[in-house]
Amino acid sequence: MKNADKGTGFILPALLLLAAVTIYPLIQVINLSFQRRLLIFDVVEFVGLQNYIFLLEDERFRDALKNTAYFTTLSVLSELVLGLAFALLLNRTFFGKGVARAFILVPWAIPTVVSAKMWEWMYNTDFGIFNYLLGTKINWLGDPQWALNAAIFMDVWKTTPFVAIILLAGLQVIPRDLHSAARVDGAGSVSLFLSITLPLLKPVILIVVIFRCLDAFRIFDAVYVLTGGGPANTTETLSIYTYKVLFQTLQFGYGSTLAVAVFLCVGFITVAFIGLIGKRFVHS
Amino acid sequence: MKRRIFYLVLTVVVLYSAGPLIWQVLTSLKTDHELTRIPPLLPGSPTLTHYISVFEGRMFFRIMLNSIVVSSSTTVLAIMIGSLCAFGLAKLRVRYKPVILGFILSASMFPPIATVSPLFMMIKAAGLRDTWFALIITYTTFSLPLSVWILTNFFREVPDEIFRAARIDGCTSFQSYAKIILPLSAPGIFATAILVFIFSWNEFLYALTFTSTEDSRTIPVAIALFPGIHEIPWGEIAAASVIVTIPLLVLIFAFQKKIIEGLTAGAVKG
Amino acid sequence: MKGSSNTISIFLILSVVFSLIAGCEKKVPESAGSGTVTIVFKHGKVPGDPEHMKRLLKKFEEQNPGINVIDETLPSTTDEQHQFYVINLEAGASDFDVISMDVIWVPEFARAGWLRDVSHLMSEEKRKDTFPGPLEAISFEDRFFALPWYIDAGLLYYRKDLLEELGFGPPETWNKLIEIAKAVSRGSDNLYGFIWQGKQYEGLVCNVLEYFWSNDGDVFRDGAVVLDSPQNIEALTFMRDLVVKYKVSPALVTTAVEESTRHIFGNGKAVFMRNWPYAWNIFDSDGSLIKGKVGVAPLPAFFGKSSASTLGGWQLGINRYTRHPEVAERLLNFLTSKKTQKYLALTVGYKPTLRSLYSDKDLMRQQPFMTGLHDIFMKARPRPVSPYYMMMTQVLQPEFSSAISGIKTPAAALRSAQRQVEHMLGANR
Numbered sequence: 001m002k003n004a005d006k007g008t009g010f011i012l013p014a015l016l017l018l019a020a021v022t023i024y025p026l027i028q029v030i031n032l033s034f035q036r037r038l039l040i041f042d043v044v045e046f047v048g049l050q051n052y053i054f055l056l057e058d059e060r061f062r063d064a065l066k067n068t069a070y071f072t073t074l075s076v077l078s079e080l081v082l083g084l085a086f087a088l089l090l091n092r093t094f095f096g097k098g099v100a101r102a103f104i105l106v107p108w109a110i111p112t113v114v115s116a117k118m119w120e121w122m123y124n125t126d127f128g129i130f131n132y133l134l135g136t137k138i139n140w141l142g143d144p145q146w147a148l149n150a151a152i153f154m155d156v157w158k159t160t161p162f163v164a165i166i167l168l169a170g171l172q173v174i175p176r177d178l179h180s181a182a183r184v185d186g187a188g189s190v191s192l193f194l195s196i197t198l199p200l201l202k203p204v205i206l207i208v209v210i211f212r213c214l215d216a217f218r219i220f221d222a223v224y225v226l227t228g229g230g231p232a233n234t235t236e237t238l239s240i241y242t243y244k245v246l247f248q249t250l251q252f253g254y255g256s257t258l259a260v261a262v263f264l265c266v267g268f269i270t271v272a273f274i275g276l277i278g279k280r281f282v283h284s
Numbered sequence: 285m286k287r288r289i290f291y292l293v294l295t296v297v298v299l300y301s302a303g304p305l306i307w308q309v310l311t312s313l314k315t316d317h318e319l320t321r322i323p324p325l326l327p328g329s330p331t332l333t334h335y336i337s338v339f340e341g342r343m344f345f346r347i348m349l350n351s352i353v354v355s356s357s358t359t360v361l362a363i364m365i366g367s368l369c370a371f372g373l374a375k376l377r378v379r380y381k382p383v384i385l386g387f388i389l390s391a392s393m394f395p396p397i398a399t400v401s402p403l404f405m406m407i408k409a410a411g412l413r414d415t416w417f418a419l420i421i422t423y424t425t426f427s428l429p430l431s432v433w434i435l436t437n438f439f440r441e442v443p444d445e446i447f448r449a450a451r452i453d454g455c456t457s458f459q460s461y462a463k464i465i466l467p468l469s470a471p472g473i474f475a476t477a478i479l480v481f482i483f484s485w486n487e488f489l490y491a492l493t494f495t496s497t498e499d500s501r502t503i504p505v506a507i508a509l510f511p512g513i514h515e516i517p518w519g520e521i522a523a524a525s526v527i528v529t530i531p532l533l534v535l536i537f538a539f540q541k542k543i544i545e546g547l548t549a550g551a552v553k554g
Numbered sequence: 555m556k557g558s559s560n561t562i563s564i565f566l567i568l569s570v571v572f573s574l575i576a577g578c579e580k581k582v583p584e585s586a587g588s589g590t591v592t593i594v595f596k597h598g599k600v601p602g603d604p605e606h607m608k609r610l611l612k613k614f615e616e617q618n619p620g621i622n623v624i625d626e627t628l629p630s631t632t633d634e635q636h637q638f639y640v641i642n643l644e645a646g647a648s649d650f651d652v653i654s655m656d657v658i659w660v661p662e663f664a665r666a667g668w669l670r671d672v673s674h675l676m677s678e679e680k681r682k683d684t685f686p687g688p689l690e691a692i693s694f695e696d697r698f699f700a701l702p703w704y705i706d707a708g709l710l711y712y713r714k715d716l717l718e719e720l721g722f723g724p725p726e727t728w729n730k731l732i733e734i735a736k737a738v739s740r741g742s743d744n745l746y747g748f749i750w751q752g753k754q755y756e757g758l759v760c761n762v763l764e765y766f767w768s769n770d771g772d773v774f775r776d777g778a779v780v781l782d783s784p785q786n787i788e789a790l791t792f793m794r795d796l797v798v799k800y801k802v803s804p805a806l807v808t809t810a811v812e813e814s815t816r817h818i819f820g821n822g823k824a825v826f827m828r829n830w831p832y833a834w835n836i837f838d839s840d841g842s843l844i845k846g847k848v849g850v851a852p853l854p855a856f857f858g859k860s861s862a863s864t865l866g867g868w869q870l871g872i873n874r875y876t877r878h879p880e881v882a883e884r885l886l887n888f889l890t891s892k893k894t895q896k897y898l899a900l901t902v903g904y905k906p907t908l909r910s911l912y913s914d915k916d917l918m919r920q921q922p923f924m925t926g927l928h929d930i931f932m933k934a935r936p937r938p939v940s941p942y943y944m945m946m947t948q949v950l951q952p953e954f955s956s957a958i959s960g961i962k963t964p965a966a967a968l969r970s971a972q973r974q975v976e977h978m979l980g981a982n983r
Contacts, residue, residue, distance in 0.1 A: 006457055010372030011384065013365045014428055021425040022391045025402035029394060039644065040665040040941045086297060092290070100294060102537040105478070106302045109532045111486040111504040114525045118304055121518070125806035126818050127320040129307060142753075142809035144961055161301070162479060166434060169475035173441050203437050210389075211430055218395045221488060230754020231808055232956030239395045246397060247637040249945040250666070259398030266393045317841055320817035405645050413649070492634060493641055496626055496649075508629035512601045513868075514812040514832045 032256035039250045051257035061258065063233060064241040065265075071152055071223075071237060072216040078156045079212060080205070083163025088193075090164070091171045101168075108161035116225035119154045123226075141227050144234045151223045151235055158222065159215070163208050170204030171197070210270055217266050238262050305529060312522035319518050334523035343498045344506070348528070351502045354416050355484040358423040362480045363473060365424065366431030367439075371461045373432070374439035375447060385433070392429045400493050407494055418494045419502065423484040430483075431476050438472030439465050478536060485532065503528050591878050592622040593885060597654035598630045598868070601832075606901040614888050621881055632656050632756065636944075643668040648875040651882040652889070654868045655700060657691045657936060658756075658943050663871065664699035665941035670872040670879060673698040675887055683908045687865040691936040699871055701890040702907035704898065706866030707927070707934035708764055711819060711827040711837075713738070714849035724851035726861070728768070728792060731826060731854050735802040738825045747802030748826040749815045752793075754955035757811055759947050760864040761828060762954045763937060765789035767862035768855035773938050773946075779979070781972040782965070789856070790957050790964035798960070808959045820844060828853065830866060834923055835903055850923070852930050865934040867907070899924060905931070942979065949974045 036047045055061055090101055107115065122129050123140040131137060140150045174197065182192055220239035223229070229236035229244070238258065246255035311319060312334050314327040338344055372378055373385070403422065412418040442465055450460045466473065488504040495501045507524050510517055600607050611623045628635045639653065643663070655663065663669050676698050681689065688702035710731075712724055716738045725731040735747030751757040766772060769792075771785035780786070796803040807815075812829060819827040820836065822843050827833075837848045855861040870889055872882045888894060895906040899917055905924055911917055912928040937943060949971055957967035 007372030007376030007378035010376060010457070010461075011369040011378060014369035014388070014432060015384070017365060017421075017425055018388060018391050018428060021403070021406075021421060022399070024406060025399035026390075026394060028402040029398050040662055089290075089294060089297060094290070094294075098537055098541055100298055101540060102533045103298045103302050105482075105536060106305045106529065106533065109482055109485070109529050109536075110305065110308075110525055111488065111507065111528070113488050113504055114507055114521065115304070117516075117521065118308060118525075122304065122307070124320075124814060125804070125809070126814070126823070127322050127821075129322065129325075132322045132325075139805045139809060142805060142807075142959060144959060157300075157304070165475050165478060169434075169438070169471040172471040173438065173469075203440075204434075207433050207437055211392075211433070214389075214392055220395065220397060227809075228753060228755045230952070230955045231959040232754065232961045233952040234961075236952075239397060242395055243397045244948055246401075247640050248633070249948050250640060250662070251945075252401075256398060259395050262395050262398075263390075263393045267390065270389060270393075315841070317820070317843060321821055401641050401644065404641050408645055408647065492629065492638065505629065508631070508634065509599060509627055511630045512599050512832075513630055513632075514816075514830055515601065515836070516813045518813075 029256045029259050032252050033260045035253040035256075037251070037253035039252065047253070051254050054254070055257055055261060060233065060236075060241060061238075061261070064236050064238045067148060067235060068217055068219070068237045068239075071148065071155070071219060072213055074149075075152045075155045075159070075216050076209060076212045078152070079160050079163045080209060082156065082160045083167055083208070084205075086160065086164035087167035087171055090168055104164060105161045107158045108165075110158075112158070112221045113225055115158055116154070116222045120226050123150055142231055144231055147227055147231060147235045151226055154226065155216070155219065155222055159212065163212065166208050167201065167204060170201050174200050206273065210273055213269050213273070214266055217269065218262060238265075305526070308522045309526050312519060312526050314519065316519060334517075334519035335527070338520055338524045338527060344524075344527075346498050347501055347503055347506045350416065350498075350500055351485055351528075354419045354423065354500075354502060355481050357416070357420045358427065358484040359477050359481045361420065361424040362427045362431050363477055366428055366476070367435050367466065367473065368461070369428075369432050370435030370439050371457075371465055374436045375442075375444075375460075375465070376457060385436075388429050388432050392426060396426075396489050400489055403490070404493050413494060414496045414500045416500055419484075419487075419491060419500065422490050422494070423480075423487060427480040427483055431480060434476050435469070435472060438469040442468050474540065478539075482532070590620050590622050591881050592624060593652065593876075593878055593881050594650040595623055595625045595652045595885065595889075596628055596650045597625065597870075598632075598635060599627050600902055602902045606898070610889075610894060610897060614885060617888075618881075618884060621884075623885065626650065639663070639668075643873065643875075646875050648873065648877055651873055651876040651878060652870055652885050653873060654703060654870055657688070657706075657865055657867050657869060658947075660692050660700045660869055660871065661694040661939055661941045662944055664694040664697075668874050669699040670874055670876070670882075671697050671699060672701060672872060672883070672886065675701060675883060680908070683910050685907055685909060685931050685934065687931070687934040687936050688867060688869065688907045690939055691865065692869050693939070694941070700869035701871075701886055703868045703870045703890055704895070704904035705907045705931055705934070706830050706832075706905065707930055708760060708828055708853055708863035708866075709831060709927075709930065710851045710853045711829055711833065712849050712851065713822075713825050713844070713847055715847040716825060717849070724849060725854050727857050728765075728854045729857060732796075732800045732802050735825050736800070739802075744823060746804050746818065746824040747800075748796065748828075749803060749810060749818055749824045750807055750828040751810050751812060751815060752807040752955070752958050753809050753811050754951050755811065756947060756951070758954050758958075759937065759950050760866070762790065762793065762950075763864050763935075764828070764853055764862055765793055767935060768853065768859055770856075770859050773975075779972055779976050781975060782968040787965045787968055790954070790968060792856075794958050794960065794964055797958070808955070822847075831905060831924075831927060832903070838923070850926075852933070861933065863930060863934050865936045867905070945978055946975055949978070 033051060034046060034048060036043055036045050036050065086104055090097065090104065120141065125131060125137060125139050130140065138146065140146050178196055179192060182196055187195065218239050219237050220243060223235055223237055224240050224243070227235040229240045239262065242255055242258040242262065245251050245258060310325070310327060313330040315329065315331055318328055373381060378384065407413055407418045446464060447460055450464055455463065486504055491502045491505045492508070495505060507521060510521050510524065607625060611625055615621060615623055628638055636659065684702055685705060688705055692698050692700045692702060710724065717723065717734060720737055722734045725734055731748060739745040739747050750761050752761065766786050766789050769785045769789040771783055771789055773779065773781055797805055797807065815827050816829060816833045816836065818824050820843065834850065836842065837844055839845070852861045853863050870886055872879065872886060876882050892908055892911065895904070895908055896911055896914060896917065898904040899906050899911065900920060905927065909928065912925045918925045938946065953967040953971040956962040957964040
């Protein structure tokens with residue numbers, strides 16, 4: 001069935017579009033990352049690896065990297081567990097399934113900027129609903145202990161539907177007779193899940209995890225609106241730092257270096273995941 | 285008993301997801317000075333003033349039209365281009381497959397804030413500023429990685445035997461793509477379409493940069509225009525986000541039904 | 555079933571086609587041929603009825619036949635506007651002519667070469683009539699690169715009714731403020747003493763500088779960075795102590811912005827609040843819980859020193875790449891004229907930058923609160939006027955935030971800020 005290079009015609013439109021739209025910006029960013037380019041000082045010069053050397057010594061970069069890694073790990077893990085639970089729940093047949101499915105999508109459907117503002121108000125110490133319902137006076141976004149976790153909580157709420165919807169589609173294509181056959185063999189629900197569902201879901205889980213990591217590692221709007229990176233930069237992610245360097249201080253060179261650093265980190269994560277659990281996906 | 289627990293869990297899940305939206309609905313019905321007082325939880329004297337003022341002097345319908353056109357065009361394009369590509373990768377012979385998959389993925393590895401400036405220059409050079417087209421092309425491109433990866437996976441699930449049988453019957457590659465693969469992968473396509481649609485519906489950064497008037501401005505940018513320098517009209521923002529979220533839910537609900545029906549129909553035939 | 559899914563796909567495909575067509579036929583400049591010149595005015599949202607702005611621009615068009623003005627609103631957060639201008643002006647965009655700028659951007663934009671020199675539009679008379687703060691903020695290398703449009707400054711709001719009950723007037727020193735706040739809020743656990751803006755953002759810098767200045771501190775003195783001066787350390791320590799030692803400010807101030815404090819004060823839950831003048835009109839409107847119970851005063855100072863408030867407000871400038879510089883200048887003149895400033899003061903509450911308007915009869919009658927702010931605006935001080943300010947504030951914000959949220963001691967935070975700002979300026983000079 002595999003004719004020589006028959007597929008090229010099919011993949012070409014996608015590749016051409018991607019090349020047309022992304023190549024120039026990518027080259028531009030990489031090019032800028034080797035320059036010292038400070039608009040307001042009329043400085044434009046090639047400095048080789050100087051920005052990258054500075055990057056290694058930059059404490060603010062290190063802190064942002066730490067925050068981002070923490071944010072990514074915790075939020076993606078929680079989203080995966082919750083999303084899987086949601087998907088299993090919605091994969092059953094029950095009355096009102098369509099409505100329930102649509103409702104699960106609500107958080108994903110509210111514009112990020114709006115939901116971040118909404119959560120900022122819900123987190124308000126004085127008139128926020130969280131403190132009201134819990135009967136506490138916690139300074140969710142102002143207390144360095146809480147702020148990053150509060151941002152993670154919001155992100156989990158916001159993006160679990162993304163995970164759930166892909167996993168649900170994955171569950172739907174698992175043939176039902178597989179389950180019935182196993183049930184005849186006397187397998188319980190848990191062992192059924194572990195021995196059949198989970199392995200079959202593995203490729204979909206891999207995709208979900210990769211794309212969630214990509215997004216979480218580049219998180220910007222949600223956290224920026226919620227905390228602006230504060231207090232004291234404890235919620236400053238790599239993208240927020242990049243944004244500030246690029247658009248508030250107009251250091252296009254170093255800002256691009258930061259962007260390349262994000263690119264490299266994300267690339268590394270992806271390769272690691274594929275190597276760890278997903279070789280089959282790429283090579284089959 | 286088991287059923288009851290199931291429905292209890294389901295209720296909790298639905299409340300968790302929809303809770304903030306419900307809160308938003310309540311907020312949008314409150315009068316200005318009730319907004320930031322708690323208790324009471326419920327609006328004392330519900331008012332529609334915020335909803336009225338959302339539509340006043342703002343061309344909100346035009347902005348909703350912009351969002352609808354941009355998002356649905358993006359969805360259609362991304363699914364078309366993405367599924368073709370995924371079909372090639374999943375079922376046909378392609379050289380350097382890992383490299384291609386990697387290249388596609390790398391498009392969404394840079395932080396958008398770093399690429400927005402060069403992209404803007406391109407859009408400007410092409411004379412596409414403040415048009416739907418600028419947004420559609422950008423969104424389609426950036427949703428390709430996700431679409432291609434998900435769809436490739438789902439297409440792979442379709443057994444090769446069906447595909448081979450079709451070939452013997454004289455189907456070309458394209459025919460087996462259109463007549464076999466697509467219908468059999470409906471759940472995957474539906475999931476992808478929803479994700480792409482909502483991504484385009486909510487995207488803010490590119491929309492902020494590439495649009496400048498009501499000609500092409502989308503909903504998130506329009507909502508960002510509500511606040512003044514200091515003052516944030518919370519009631520209006522809440523009303524606007526309810527207005528734009530509820531049709532979206534209805535739409536998804538309707539589509540979902542259609543697609544599931546289509547799926548079962550296709551399965552019977554196939 | 556089949557029919558309806560076809561309908562859907564047809565609709566979707568049509569919308570794609572439609573959008574492609576719309577994309578192509580877009581925007582032939584209206585100025586072509588007909589002899590009219592179109593210029594675009596970009597600004598943040600104007601409060602109140604959008605008709606006021608339209609009417610104003612209509613008037614300009616009547617006075618200047620053949621000129622067509624389009625006003626385009628930008629999203630209002632200052633960060634988004636800054637980002638928009640940076641991307642567009644860096645790309646040499648010429649499709650807008652007159653732009654509005656936050657008070658801290660002018661030197662930066664001027665240094666980047668994005669603004670036209672408009673010194674010749676600032677007449678001797680106008681210059682004498684303008685408040686000193688905005689005048690300083692629009693200058694760069696002894697030239698003017700923008701004209702002031704409206705002014706803003708930090709104020710102290712207080713609950714007149716509660717203070718009068720105990721026989722207090724508005725406090726002139728910070729210590730007096732603590733004393734009054736404690737006395738008034740004693741016994742009621744639902745009343746905060748003093749709230750202000752302490753989230754990590756530009757507003758925090760505005761707040762902190764007011765304490766520095768009212769203790770004779772500063773950021774620069776004679777060209778040298780003096781961030782870690784004893785006065786500044788004392789001032790920042792005092793801010794932290796408002797929360798932890800005197801307990802008149804709740805911990806929530808470390809995440810507060812203008813609106814969250816305005817709502818708390820508006821709900822009658824605070825004795826004092828630092829905020830901009832915009833809050834007054836809201837407190838004074840019908841349905842406000844504290845209407846008639848609010849007083850406004852200059853911010854307090856440290857003992858024996860004098861009060862200072864941070865200057866805010868917006869300026870208008872001309873895009874360097876404009877195709878119609880003369881017309882843009884005409885519009886700039888019109889928008890910053892005395893007549894326009896008076897009109898905007900009466901309709902949308904913009905505070906004029908021209909001092910003579912504060913003794914204008916109509917304004918005094920209709921906006922008595924506004925005209926009472928003259929003396930405060932006279933003393934409003936701009937944040938360091940420098941093209942490097944936006945870089946500096948990126949250092950100051952996290953350091954100030956770490957001091958007031960207790961992550962670093964104020965002295966350590968200021969020493970760190972001092973080192974970074976010195977390094978930044980040294981490296982770039």
